[in-house]
Structures are given as structure tokens and as C-alpha cells.
Amino acid sequence: MPIEHVLAVVPVSDFDTAHEWYERLFGRQADNLPMEGRLVEWRLTNNGWAQITTDAVRAGSGLVNFAVDDLESHIADLAQRGLEAGPIETVDKGVLLSSIRDPDGNTITFIGNFRIDY
Numbered sequence: 320m321p322i323e324h325v326l327a328v329v330p331v332s333d334f335d336t337a338h339e340w341y342e343r344l345f346g347r348q349a350d351n352l353p354m355e356g357r358l359v360e361w362r363l364t365n366n367g368w369a370q371i372t373t374d375a376v377r378a379g380s381g382l383v384n385f386a387v388d389d390l391e392s393h394i395a396d397l398a399q400r401g402l403e404a405g406p407i408e409t410v411d412k413g414v415l416l417s418s419i420r421d422p423d424g425n426t427i428t429f430i431g432n433f434r435i436d437y
Contacts, residue, residue: 324366329381330374331423334359337371340422343400345369381425390415390431404429412437 331337338359342348349359360370369383387393394404394417404419415431 324368326360326368326370327383328370328372329383329421329425329427330377330379331371331421331425332373332375332378333422334371334373336422340402341369341371343402344397344419344421344427346396346400379424381421381423382428383425384428384430386430386433390417390429393429393431407431 329337329341334356338349341359341361345361345363347361350362351360352358353360354372356373358370358372360368362368363385390407394407397404397419402419404417407415407417410416412434413432414434416428417431418426418428420426
């Protein structure tokens with residue numbers, strides 16, 4: 320059977336702080352709160368979800384990548400919501416990267432010029 324959905328799970332130590340921070344990151348309230356105070360999720364694409372979950376042992380070790388259409392505009396939008404992403408770096412084959420850390424230190428990297436085929 321084919322996989323139908325992908326869920327990126329980010330471990331956090333302080334659920335309420337992280338919940339508010341990720342609402343600012345995504346620019347909207349969560350789509351689902353399946354486990355009050357423990358798990359919240361945003362539907363980001365038709366079949367792609369981001370979840371934050373309380374897990375103090377793993378908090379700060381998460382790595383999540385999000386491809387965006389216009390990286391510069393995306394970073395500017397984050398700044399308007401009070402979030403400061405790092406500088407935009409050009410890496411192999413013209414791909415652009417900019418990262419931000421959540422309150423626990425999990426790294427979220429935004430990718431510009433993303434391609435499926437290289």
C-alpha cells in the first residue's frame with residue numbers, strides 16, 4: 320500500500336510556548352489539536368503535516384525542512400510576525416537556505432529554488 324500522508328514531528332519541552340511560536344511561524348492557528356497540551360498539527364500541503372509534541376528528552380534535536388516558492392518574501396513575512404531567520408545562503412546548484420530555531424533549539428530550514436530532480 321502506498322503512503323498517503325507525511326507528518327514531520329518536532330519534539331518540544333514547553334508545549335504552550337511552542338504552540339504559540341509555531342502559530343507565528345505558520346502565520347495561523349493549528350488545524351488540529353488531537354491531544355490537548357501534548358500534540359498539535361498544521362496541514363501544510365495536501366498530504367504534508369507538521370506536528371509539535373511534548374517530549375522533553377528529544378526537544379531541541381529536531382530538524383525540519385520546508386520548501387517555499389519565494390524564500391526572500393517568506394523570510395520577510397516571518398520578520399513581520401516577529402521571527403528572525405538566519406541569512407540566506409546559496410548552496411549547491413543554486414538552492415537557497417535560511418534557518419530559524421524554535422524556543423527549544425529545533426532547527427527549521429526554509430529552502431528556496433527547490434527542485435524535485437537535480
